[in-house]
Amino acid sequence: MTLRGREIILGVGGGISAYKSADLIRRLQDHGFLVTVVPTRSSQNFVGNATWAALSGREVHDDLWSNVHSVPHIDLAKKCDAIVIAPTTADLLSRIATGRADDLLTNIILASTAPLILVPAMHPEMWLNAAVQANVGLLRSRGVVVVEPDEGRMTGSDVGVGRYPESSRIIQTLSETLDIKADLKGFNVLVTAGGTREAIDPVRYIGNHSSGKQGFATAFAAAKRGAKVTLIAANSDQPDIEGVEMLRVSTADQMHRAVTDHFEEANVVIMTAAVADAKPLQVNDGKLDKNSYHSIELTPTVDILKEIGQRKGDRVLIGFAAQTGEDGLAKAIEKYAQKNLDLIYLNDVTGGAIFGSDQTSGMIVRSGEVVEELHGVSKLTLADKLLDFAAHKLGLAHD
Ligand code: CTP
Numbered sequence: 001m002t003l004r005g006r007e008i009i010l011g012v013g014g015g016i017s018a019y020k021s022a023d024l025i026r027r028l029q030d031h032g033f034l035v036t037v038v039p040t041r042s043s044q045n046f047v048g049n050a051t052w053a054a055l056s057g058r059e060v061h062d063d064l065w066s067n068v069h070s071v072p073h074i075d076l077a078k079k080c081d082a083i084v085i086a087p088t089t090a091d092l093l094s095r096i097a098t099g100r101a102d103d104l105l106t107n108i109i110l111a112s113t114a115p116l117i118l119v120p121a122m123h124p125e126m127w128l129n130a131a132v133q134a135n136v137g138l139l140r141s142r143g144v145v146v147v148e149p150d151e152g153r154m155t156g157s158d159v160g161v162g163r164y165p166e167s168s169r170i171i172q173t174l175s176e177t178l179d180i181k182a183d184l185k186g187f188n189v190l191v192t193a194g195g196t197r198e199a200i201d202p203v204r205y206i207g208n209h210s211s212g213k214q215g216f217a218t219a220f221a222a223a224k225r226g227a228k229v230t231l232i233a234a235n236s237d238q239p240d241i242e243g244v245e246m247l248r249v250s251t252a253d254q255m256h257r258a259v260t261d262h263f264e265e266a267n268v269v270i271m272t273a274a275v276a277d278a279k280p281l282q283v284n285d286g287k288l289d290k291n292s293y294h295s296i297e298l299t300p301t302v303d304i305l306k307e308i309g310q311r312k313g314d315r316v317l318i319g320f321a322a323q324t325g326e327d328g329l330a331k332a333i334e335k336y337a338q339k340n341l342d343l344i345y346l347n348d349v350t351g352g353a354i355f356g357s358d359q360t361s362g363m364i365v366r367s368g369e370v371v372e373e374l375h376g377v378s379k380l381t382l383a384d385k386l387l388d389f390a391a392h393k394l395g396l397a398h399d
Contacts (some may be wrong), residue, residue: 001216001217001238001358001380002377003216003217003241003380004081005081005178005180005224006032006033006034006081006223006224006243007034007036007079007080007081007082007221008028008033008034008035008036008081008082008083008084008114008174009035009036009037009038009076009080009082009083009084009108009114010024010025010028010035010036010037010038010056010084010085010086010090011036011038011039011040011083011084011085011086011092011105011108011109012039012043012047012052012085012086012087013039013040013042013043013085013087013089013091013092014040014041014042014043014044014045014046014089014091015043015046015087015089015121015122015164016155016380017087017121017163018039018043018046018047018087019046019047020086020087020121020164020167021037021047021086021087022047022051022055023056023167024084024086024167024170024171025037025052025056026055027167027168027171028125028167028171028174028397029243030133030185031122031171031175031182031185031226032182032185032223032225032226032227032243033174033360034058034242035056035242036056036058036059036061036076036080037052037053037055037056037058037060037061037121037259038060038061038076038091038104038108039052039062039105039216040059040062040103040105040106041062041103042089042091049062053281061076061104062102062104064103064104064107065116067294072104073104073108073111074111074345075105076108076112077108077109077111077112077114078105078111078112079087080108080112080114081114082114082115082116082117082174082177082178083108083109083112083114083115083116083117083180084117084119084170084174085105085116085118085119085166086119086121086164086170087118087119087120087121087122087164088118088119088120088121088146089120089121089122089172090120090122090126090127090129090131090132092105092106092118092133093118093120093135093136093139094131094132094135094349096109096116096118096135096139096144097135097138097139097161099364100308100373112250113213114331115145115178116144116145117144117145117147117154117170117173117176117177118144118145118147119147119149119164119165119170120132120136120146120147120149120162121149121162121163121164122162123154123155123158123160123162124148124154124158124159124160124161125160126162127149127160127161127162128161137254145173145177146164147169147170147173148161148165148220149161149162149163149164149165150163150164150165150166150169151163155390159257166363180224180225182223182225182226183225183226183391183395184222184226184268184387184390184391184394185225185227185228185299186226186276187227187228187267187268187394188227188228188229188230188265188266188268189219189222189227189228189229189266189267189268189269189387189390190229190230190231190232190259190262190263190266190268190270191215191218191219191222191229191230191231191232191269191270191272191306192215192231192232192233192234192255192259192270192271192272192275193210193212193213193214193215193216193219193231193232193233193234193236193238193272193273194210194211194212194215194233194234194235194236194250194273194274195207195208195209195210195212195234195235195236195271195272195273195275195276196208196234196235196249196250196251196254196255196274196275196276196301197234197250197251197276198251198252198276198278198279198280198301199251199279199280199283200280200283200284200288200296201283201284201285201286201287201288202284202285202286203287203289204287204288206276206278206280206296207235207276208258208274209274209277209355209356210234210236210273210274210355211236211237211238211355211356212234212235212237212273213236213238213356213357213358213379214234214272214360214379214382214383215231215233215236215270215272215273216231216233216236216238216241216322217378217379217380217383217385218270218272218379218382218383218387219231219241219244219383220241220244220380220383221380221383221384221387222268222270222383222387223241223243223244225387225391227268228245229241229243229244229245230244230245230247230262230266231245231246231247232247232249232258232259232262233243233246233247233249233274234247234248234249234251234254234255234256234273234275235250242303247262250277251276251279252275252276252302253275253279253301253302253303255304256301256302256304256307259304259308260308263308265324266315267306267315267316267394268315268316268317268318268387268390268394269312269315269316269318270317270318270386270390271304271305271317271318271319271320272320272324273320274320275301275304276301277300277301277303278298278299278300278301279298279299279301280296280297280298280299281297281298281299282297292344302340304338305317305319305339305341306338306340309338309339309340309341310340312340316342316343316389316390316393316394317339317340317341317342317343318341318343318344318386318389318390319335319336319339319341319343319344319345320344320345320347321335321344321345321346321347322347322349322354323346323347323349324348324349324350324351325350328346328348329346329363329365329370330347332344332363332365333365333368336365336366336367336368337368337380340394342366342389342390343364343366343371343386343389344364344365344366345362345363345364345365345382345386346362346363346364346365347360347361347362348361348362357375357379358378358380359376359378359379360374360376360377360378360379361373361374361375361376361377362382364385364386364389372385
């Protein structure tokens, strides 16, 4: 499952406004983006690598000739979802327009197929110079996004067009280019994923086939939309998501505790996890001998969703129902009501379908009605549909 859309390379050119990119990094992170900074050599006369490393929380790449074995320009170029260069100097505009590849940043630009957004900032005379404007025109004709500079006071006494724009305008351009909305900024989203395991003895457990992919896709999509996300994952081999608070659990009791601990601050709870409905009454200390292994006495686990449903307040609560057979919809409608949900997704898992897959098929159900039927869509698509609903509900609640 490839989760894409958050990785940004921030190229920093050698202009006095380079310090403004420090604010840009923070604002990009607020919107759910993950930023890797690639400064040019001349920009380091204005701001040093330590600033970029501290703000981005990542290694700063500034040299084509370091770590050559890992081919950094190709690696970075492939990984990123967009390249933003702020500030872009007149020299950088010229080098990009002519296809030069004389430093790490220009190599990445040539090696990447991701959208390129340039944020020029320079003195008005330089910006209006015919050569600079010709480069801007050429780059735009090739599909490069060149943000218009702001008008106002420059360094020194000059006034005119050429100022580094507000971070919000750059992020708006980036979000429009990538077609991303940050409608969940300022909201906390709690997601559960995977399948719990209930020990029978030190070797065996009662578990299920949930891979965690739907929950991970949901957490990723929520983070991409600017939410502060906590993901409680049970026994999933999906890798941690950067920028998401990750909690790994195993049993239904552990998941119950983790959800309870994070429920208060949550605005949206999406329970994709397959939680065991029962656990062995006794867990044997030693491995059970096969001759004494005829039946296991079970005791129910807490129905987490039902419990938080009873004290949900104005939170948005979304549940999942994994069903087989004809009466799936009736059961999902019943669970929707019993657990006091705002939405439930009915997965048809007949024959083990859906588990481990990157695709899902099922029905989005609300108040006894099927809102939408999905056939073989990606788990990210479903995640965004559920989050669209949550964002709409939160928006209404805040009117
Ligand atoms: N759930 C929960 N706590 C449990 C069991 C389930 O929070 N102990 C949540 C799941 O995360 C899911 C929904 O409740 O969002 C599923 O409800 P459940 O009644 O368990 O349905 P299924 O497991 O789909 O089916 P069944 O009732 O047949 O077990």
